[in-house]
Amino acid sequence: MLWFDNEEQKIFDLKPYLNKGIFSQLKNVSLCTSAPVVAGSVEWPNGLDLSYDTLYLESITIKKPD
Template identity: 60%
Template sequence: MNPFVKEVEPLADYKLRLFFTNGEAKVFDVSPYLDKGIFSELKDKSYFKQVQVVAGAVEWPNEQDFSNDTLFLLSDPV
């Protein structure tokens, strides 16, 4: 089982700096998803910055989300 996200920080260029419960920090690039369905709303930078940790994953107010597994496996180490 992959670790959970304990903290998220939105960065420039639609990236997220993630801090996991195992002590690792990684960066996840959201930009490949911005033209896919519900994720297109994330193109609004002020909305993108509203990301928060919910139940070990990340989520935006209108329920766009990425699971901890996706984030851990597809992120780049810092």
């Protein structure tokens, strides 16, 4: 679940990325769950990241702002 500053709540499906090149490393649950949010992006210790734009545009809206 993702929460954005505009109060939208979204879900991002990481599964399609897990079979793409370097992102396959995220099949390791320990690595996958070790990513902090940095300036709106998710950044893993091994250098992988997903940008704010990717997370926002490719996620499914669950709750729109009131």
